[in-house]
Amino acid sequence: MTAPASRATEPSPHGRGKARLVLADGVTVGGPRVPIVAPPGTGADAVYVDAAYVDPAYVDAATGSTAGIDMDGATNVTGPGVLVDLTAEPDGGSARYTAASHSGASVVVVADDAAGPDREPARESVDAPQRHTAAAARDAAVVLRLRRDSAPGDVAEAARRAGADAVLVDADDLPALEQARRHGVPVLADVDTASVAAQAAVAVVGGADGLWLSGPVTAGDVGQAREAATRLAPLVRQAVPDSVPGCREALDGVDAALATLLEHRVALAGRIQQLKPVGGYAGRDADREAAIVRAMAGRAPSLGAARLAGIVDAVIAAGLDVAEARDDGTPPVWRG
C-alpha cells in the first residue's frame, strides 16, 4: 500500500454527478471495481486500522499504558494509503487528534455522532473535540460512518455537513445504499464477517461501491467478499468509462463474471450429456440451439441473432469437448 489515498474526488461514470474516492493507487470507491477494505495482513485492496493501533504515544497519553493492547507491528501499519478508523475513540478529542495526525493516514473514518446537526463538520470544526478530527482530516479524506437510524434521505445531507468524501453504512442498510447511489455519494458497506458472502452479495447488489470488512477478519473472508464483488458487480454496475485503462478495468470485471458463468455452464451441459439418451456431439440438437440463440438475442440486441449464433456454437462445442474428454468414472452413453 504505497500510493497515497486521495480525497480529491473525480467524476465517475457510475451515475450522473457521481464522485469517486481514490483510496490508493488503482483502488477507488465509486469506480467499476468494488474494492475490499480490511485490516492489514488479510490481502485486502486497501487497509484500515483502528486508531488505537496507530501510535504507542497515543496509548501512553490516553491510558498511561499499553497493557492489554497488542502493539506488535502497530507503528508500521499506518501511512499513506491507509484508512484510520476513529469511530470508536473513547474521548473523541486529543486521542483522535494524536492518532490521526501521527498516522500520516490518507483517509480517516469518523462517526456521524461527530457530525450531527448540532455538531461541527468533521473537516472544519474549531471546537473540541471535533477540532482535532478536523485538524487531522484537513489533509486526509473523510469517510463518514452513518448509523442505521439515520433517516434515509439524509445520507447526502449528512455527508455534506461533515465534509465527507464517502459514507460507510451497514451492508444490509438498503435504503441508505440507495440514497447514496441516487445522490452520487461514494458508499462503503460495512460487512460483518459472521456472514461475509451473503452480506457482501447483498451490499454489492444494493449499490455499494466498496466493502469494509469488520469483526475478526481473515484472508478467507477477504477472498469471499472479493469473489462476491467480482461475480456480481459487473451485473449491477454497468458503465462505459471514457479512457482505455478505465474500459479495460471494466472489461476485466465483465470477463471475470463471464468466466464464472461459463464454468457453471460447462458443468450443466456436461451433466445433460450424461442424462440424454444420446449425448455428446452425436446428440446435438439444432432446434434447442436455435432457441438458445433467440432467447439470448433479446438480451444482447447489439450483437443480434446472427453474431450470437457463432458465439453460442463455440460455447456449446467447447462444452461438448470438455464433456467428451471427461473421464470421471461415469462413462457417458456415447462411450459405451
Ligand SMILES: O=C(O)C(=O)C[C@]1(C(=O)O)C=C[C@@H](O)C=C1
Ligand atoms: O440441451 C441439450 O440437449 C444439450 O445437450 C446442451 C447443449 C448446450 O450446451 O446448451 C449442448 C448440445 C445441444 O446441441 C444443445 C444444447
